[in-house]
Amino acid sequence: SLPAFVSASVSDSVCHLCRQYEKDTGPERNSNQRPQRSRREREFEARRASNTHWKRNDQPEVVKETSVEVKPSWEIIEQLDLKAMLKLRVAAANIPAPEDVKWAGSLNHYDRAYDRITSRKPSGLQSFEHLTFHSVTTTDDPVIRKETRGDCNVFATDAVLACIACAPRSVYSWDLVFHRIGNKLFIDKREDSAFDFLTVNETSHDPPSTETPEDINSAQSLSQEATMINQNFSQQILQGEGGKKLDFPEANPFQGPKELVPSVAYRYRKWTFPEETGITMLVRCSLDGAVTPKREGETTQYMTAMALNEFDPKVTGVDWRRKLDTQRGAVLANELKNNSNKLGRWTAASFLAGADLMQLGFVSRKDPAKKWNHEILAAPVYKPREFAKQINLNPDNMWGIMQYIIKMVLALPTGSKYVLLKDPNKKVLLLYKVPLSTFDDSESSSEEEDDDDEDGESGEDSE
Numbered sequence: 001s002l003p004a005f006v007s008a009s010v011s012d013s014v015c016h017l018c019r020q021y022e023k024d025t026g027p028e029r030n031s032n033q034r035p036q037r038s039r040r041e042r043e044f045e046a047r048r049a050s051n052t053h054w055k056r057n058d059q060p061e062v063v064k065e066t067s068v069e070v071k072p073s074w075e076i077i078e079q080l081d082l083k084a085m086l087k088l089r090v091a092a093a094n095i096p097a098p099e100d101v102k103w104a105g106s107l108n109h110y111d112r113a114y115d116r117i118t119s120r121k122p123s124g125l126q127s128f129e130h131l132t133f134h135s136v137t138t139t140d141d142p143v144i145r146k147e148t149r150g151d152c153n154v155f156a157t158d159a160v161l162a163c164i165a166c167a168p169r170s171v172y173s174w175d176l177v178f179h180r181i182g183n184k185l186f187i188d189k190r191e192d193s194a195f196d197f198l199t200v201n202e203t204s205h206d207p208p209s210t211e212t213p214e215d216i217n218s219a220q221s222l223s224q225e226a227t228m229i230n231q232n233f234s235q236q237i238l239q240g241e242g243g244k245k246l247d248f249p250e251a252n253p254f255q256g257p258k259e260l261v262p263s264v265a266y267r268y269r270k271w272t273f274p275e276e277t278g279i280t281m282l283v284r285c286s287l288d289g290a291v292t293p294k295r296e297g298e299t300t301q302y303m304t305a306m307a308l309n310e311f312d313p314k315v316t317g318v319d320w321r322r323k324l325d326t327q328r329g330a331v332l333a334n335e336l337k338n339n340s341n342k343l344g345r346w347t348a349a350s351f352l353a354g355a356d357l358m359q360l361g362f363v364s365r366k367d368p369a370k371k372w373n374h375e376i377l378a379a380p381v382y383k384p385r386e387f388a389k390q391i392n393l394n395p396d397n398m399w400g401i402m403q404y405i406i407k408m409v410l411a412l413p414t415g416s417k418y419v420l421l422k423d424p425n426k427k428v429l430l431l432y433k434v435p436l437s438t439f440d441d442s443e444s445s446s447e448e449e450d451d452d453d454e455d456g457e458s459g460e461d462s463e
Helices: 004-025 039-050 112-116 142-147 158-165 219-236 328-338 340-353 384-390 395-410 441-462
Strands: 075-081 099-108 154-157 175-181 184-189 245-247 264-272 280-287 289-291 301-310 357-365 374-378 416-422 428-434
Touching: 099 142, 099 289, 142 264, 142 280, 154 158, 158 175, 158 184, 158 280, 158 340, 158 395, 175 395, 184 395, 219 301, 219 357, 219 374, 264 340, 280 301, 280 340, 301 340, 301 374, 328 340, 340 357, 340 384, 340 395, 357 384
Parallel strands: 154 184, 154 280, 301 357
Antiparallel strands: 075 428, 099 245, 099 264, 175 184, 175 416, 264 280, 289 301, 357 374, 416 428
16 A cells, blocks of 8 residues: 555645646536546545555555564464454453462662653653663573472463463564473563564554664664663653662572663462363563552552653654643554554553553653654553453453463473464464474574585585
8 A cells, every 4th residue: 555645645646637637628628528526426536545555456465474484394283363262251250369479579669750740741761771671481481490390380471471362453473482391381482583572553554664674663663662662661660779679589580690680570470270271370470660558558559661652643643742631542542543462462461460550651752753862741550450441451351362372282292392473464373383493593503504514515516
């Protein structure tokens, strides 16, 4: 489909030429042509010409690439219709409350000054480059490795489970790795994948282009910008040095010597599903901050923090600086349309972590032409369960999808590795059985050796 500005200019040019032609020729010279179109027909044609989503029959459909290359040795096991998965239900009320197995890390307390942030009195976004943000996959977590000796048979993180739970909302391709070891199942993100990078306008009718990665508003550039904003926002809204700090029994398991890490608590939670499911699941969940009680006798609340970002009001369709203070519901509705998957995954992860509150930042570029200078325009707080209703995220469906995928893979042969892949061109999930060496260093090194051998042989032949 043509970009909006191109379509509009083409439409204007066509209308101008038509008017000029009628003016030059006059009605007497058009007597043999077809009858003049009605006003409604002309309006319809104009709308169609300017519609960025209207496709001509002679325009080839763009085939998007998968997040990982599918090798010939991969065997397809299942193909799952994402629309059908929207009907899966497991009553969240019937799932027993999780047990906290272990707490690690430390949390800074929330700075209530950010309750007063408005678009008229914004706060410049600070940089926290001195902090190391860790995102460790399931099988590399030392705490989870120790817990494999217990009675749990499924191990995951809140991020990968949120990705599965919100799969029907996703548009872009993504992949997860499932390891069946004995009677255990480990769900991993793939090393060096783009899994941890946030998407921008993924579910928009006119998503960012991927053809020019170096462009400031390309999908790749916006993804990097959004991820950076999210990390900085999660730390800026907390009390800094000298503020209260909540330390947990164990230190951050991923912190290296002399390494500075952000405020984060890792909450390892155990879910024991009904016996007939055969699922006992240990999940590492993350929390970003603590909220000091306003009154004596109240308990400390835990929160997650994340940020939406505005890069160009002309593209997104709603100007935050004009609408946020007076029409926040309209702004949020527009963001839900453009970022349904991202908002769903954030909410699902907050559910799993048992967060009492979700802090949602609205961060905008000071200048749409510059990507490294931002301001916080608003930072409202929501309760996850209430926010889920606003974005139409059904907890019963969330648990239904997770349980369905986990039971399906648990029923497969042990001693195997599987890849769950979101097809970028269809609303389906593909489950592949892959060789055990897939994604291992040994696999890549052997491939390089094979390439070297082939180069060497070709060199000998040429001599």
